Amino acid sequence: MSALNRHILQSQPSAARRWEAAAVWLFRSATYVILLCGALVFGNIVFKGSKTVFTTTAPFINVAFLTEAPESLYVFEYQGKKREMGDREFRAFKAQHPDASNVKSESYVYSAGGIFPCIVGTVLLVVGSMFIALTLGVSAAVYLSEYATQGRVVTAIRLAILNLAGVPSIVFGLFGLGLFVIYLDWNVSLIAGWFTLALMVLPVVITASEESLKAVPKGFREGSLALGATKWQTIRKNVLPYALPGILTSSILGIARVAGETAPIMFTAAYVVRDKLPWEGLTSVSDFFFQGVMALPYHIYVVSSKIPQNEYTERVQYGTAFVFLMIVAAIATSSILLRNKLRNRYKW
Amino acid sequence: MDIKTPFTASSSGRSSPVSAAPVGAILIDIDHVDFYYGASQALHDINLKIEEKKVTAFIGPSGCGKSTLLRCLNRMNDLIDGTRVAKGQIKIRGIDIYDPSVDVIELRKRVGMVFQKSNPFPKSIYENITYGLRLQGRSNKSDLDAVVEKSLRGAALWDEVKDRLHTSGLGLSGGQQQRLCIARAIAVEPEVILMDEPCSALDPIATVKVEELIQELRTKFTIVIVTHNMQQAARCSDKTAFFYMGKLIEFADTRAIFMNPANAQTEAYVSGRFG
Ligand SMILES: Nc1ncnc2c1ncn2[C@@H]1O[C@H](COP(=O)(O)OP(=O)(O)OP(=O)(O)O)[C@@H](O)[C@H]1O
Numbered sequence: 001m002s003a004l005n006r007h008i009l010q011s012q013p014s015a016a017r018r019w020e021a022a023a024v025w026l027f028r029s030a031t032y033v034i035l036l037c038g039a040l041v042f043g044n045i046v047f048k049g050s051k052t053v054f055t056t057t058a059p060f061i062n063v064a065f066l067t068e069a070p071e072s073l074y075v076f077e078y079q080g081k082k083r084e085m086g087d088r089e090f091r092a093f094k095a096q097h098p099d100a101s102n103v104k105s106e107s108y109v110y111s112a113g114g115i116f117p118c119i120v121g122t123v124l125l126v127v128g129s130m131f132i133a134l135t136l137g138v139s140a141a142v143y144l145s146e147y148a149t150q151g152r153v154v155t156a157i158r159l160a161i162l163n164l165a166g167v168p169s170i171v172f173g174l175f176g177l178g179l180f181v182i183y184l185d186w187n188v189s190l191i192a193g194w195f196t197l198a199l200m201v202l203p204v205v206i207t208a209s210e211e212s213l214k215a216v217p218k219g220f221r222e223g224s225l226a227l228g229a230t231k232w233q234t235i236r237k238n239v240l241p242y243a244l245p246g247i248l249t250s251s252i253l254g255i256a257r258v259a260g261e262t263a264p265i266m267f268t269a270a271y272v273v274r275d276k277l278p279w280e281g282l283t284s285v286s287d288f289f290f291q292g293v294m295a296l297p298y299h300i301y302v303v304s305s306k307i308p309q310n311e312y313t314e315r316v317q318y319g320t321a322f323v324f325l326m327i328v329a330a331i332a333t334s335s336i337l338l339r340n341k342l343r344n345r346y347k348w
Numbered sequence: 349m350d351i352k353t354p355f356t357a358s359s360s361g362r363s364s365p366v367s368a369a370p371v372g373a374i375l376i377d378i379d380h381v382d383f384y385y386g387a388s389q390a391l392h393d394i395n396l397k398i399e400e401k402k403v404t405a406f407i408g409p410s411g412c413g414k415s416t417l418l419r420c421l422n423r424m425n426d427l428i429d430g431t432r433v434a435k436g437q438i439k440i441r442g443i444d445i446y447d448p449s450v451d452v453i454e455l456r457k458r459v460g461m462v463f464q465k466s467n468p469f470p471k472s473i474y475e476n477i478t479y480g481l482r483l484q485g486r487s488n489k490s491d492l493d494a495v496v497e498k499s500l501r502g503a504a505l506w507d508e509v510k511d512r513l514h515t516s517g518l519g520l521s522g523g524q525q526q527r528l529c530i531a532r533a534i535a536v537e538p539e540v541i542l543m544d545e546p547c548s549a550l551d552p553i554a555t556v557k558v559e560e561l562i563q564e565l566r567t568k569f570t571i572v573i574v575t576h577n578m579q580q581a582a583r584c585s586d587k588t589a590f591f592y593m594g595k596l597i598e599f600a601d602t603r604a605i606f607m608n609p610a611n612a613q614t615e616a617y618v619s620g621r622f623g
């Protein structure tokens with residue numbers, strides 16, 4: 001290369017360029033690794049779970065899995081054919097075929113039937129704890145950011161709330177056990193689970209609410225007060241409605257996340273197995289609140305901790321995980337739709 | 349230093365207003381007021397009487413306390429922690445508005461405010477106007493309709509928005525938004541309207557419209573307007589108060605302030621030599 005062809009903007013290799021290339025390469029590969037991990041986790045659950053949840057024949061959905069209670073699965077050989085049957089079916093079969101009454105069978109607990117009670121329980125837990133967390137959290141946030149005199153005390157309270165977010169979920173579970181289940185004598189019940197989950201998600205709700213409240217321009221408050229509104233009228237009519245989209249999205253996402261935790265409910269609300277659905281066999285309204293329920297995350301935990309693992313237990317685990325993912329996705333989607341709807345109503 | 353008989357001129361030295369005007373009915377009597385933000389004093393011994401159904405302009409360089417004094421008149425400063433009127437009184441129709449027996453809500457219904465940054469609520473034009481009325485529990489549809497039309501006409505906005513009353517107030521132009529805020533303020537029929545630089549964010553044409561509006565409103569309301577625009581003060585107001593560093597330097601007929609100010613600082617300011 002002759003010196004004559006060079007100009008003052010001539011590109012030349014340099015250390016800075018090599019670092020630039022290396023840095024971009026590092027960032028890019030980090031992103032791809034994360035993507036790959038995500039794809040593997042989701043792909044694995046979707047791939048294996050959909051085998052349980054969907055079927056190849058009409059109606060293409062495993063209705064029994066979604067609408068029935070868990071049962072034990074019996075696997076046995078009869079007249080040279082390998083058969084798999086749920087508990088009830090197996091008993092009926094034995095009644096029909098007397099010669100099968102003492103056939104040798106292997107049983108796998110919870111591997112037949114469905115997960116309907118778990119779906120119901122999880123939905124109940126989510127709805128109830130969401131209600132409690134929003135009521136408590138939004139009230140506290142309104143108080144902290146609209147009413148309380150800003151100072152050291154409020155800063156300390158905020159810090160405490162933030163730290164609460166870092167407490168491991170098992171600690172919340174034990175706290176719930178100690179306070180709600182034992183001390184308040186609520187036993188293992190929906191209401192104990194609601195409060196435990198609500199406490200866990202409170203930091204998210206309060207922080208999100210405070211941020212959303214702060215994002216509402218001061219002019220709306222002043223304008224309202226200058227027209228002779230009280231502070232509460234101002235907040236209710238001219239601040240909260242605008243903050244609500246933000247509050248709801250973050251809170252619902254927070255709750256969906258907490259609903260996936262096993263630790264906080266396993267001492268407070270979840271039963272390994274329960275024959276009755278939550279609305280069956282109630283003698284009074286309060287019975288509803290003081291009953292334990294089955295729940296998806298706990299069911300996954302229970303099934304996964306059965307040893308030995310095999311293809312039968314795996315089916316339930318992945319099926320349950322898949323359904324659970326779908327439910328969380330549905331909650332998240334609806335919260336985003338809700339936010340968009342509210343946002344379009346109040347834009348500034 | 350406590351209470352002076354209303355309508356008597358103050359005799360205190362530097363901040364004594366120089367007034368040559370015949371005194372009308374006094375609506376707001378600001379009587380030797382000291383005002384503090386926490387430890388820092390923003391107003392020093394302000395003594396000023398605002399007449400009924402007149403336009404009073406507050407002028408002065410940035411940071412001299414115009415907004416602070418204006419916001420004292422409807423106790424908007426109460427919203428800021430640590431503020432206090434340390435000395436003196438502000439009386440409206442003879443009632444000390446900082447007296448514990450005074451209901452701030454009632455005060456703010458009577459003393460409306462239009463802000464520098466126009467702040468229509470993200471609601472429809474109709475809901476903006478009826479906001480204050482609904483707070484008072486008025487919900488009769490035909491009653492509200494009538495007030496909406498009257499207020500929008502009063503704010504010279506009716507013809508521009510009558511076909512879109514139920515669209516968002518934020519869809520209006522900047523000047524229209526500010527007139528919407530004025531309409532919202534007059535809908536609750538206050539006695540006084542406080543305006544803090546209502547035109548500072550508007551273009552010249554929108555400014556002219558708001559100024560014309562002020563001329564119409566003066567027949568029904570007592571108006572106190574803060575402005576940085578000398579021409580505006582000269583065009584719109586009957587009386588002008590000049591402030592400097594938290595002190596009232598001169599208060600007189602607008603004509604007197606601009607034509608032959610008694611104070612050298614006032615003269616320097618209105619002729620544009622500082623500020
Ligand atoms: N919230 C506050 N906290 C503390 N000090 C304040 C606050 N608001 C205003 N001040 C101070 O009070 C003084 C008067 O302020 P004010 O806003 O009344 O001035 P102004 O005359 O309206 O100025 P401008 O023309 O720029 O609006 C200033 O020194 C200002 O720094």
Ligand SMILES: [Mg+2]
Pocket residue numbers: 414415416544574
């Ligand atoms: Mg100001």
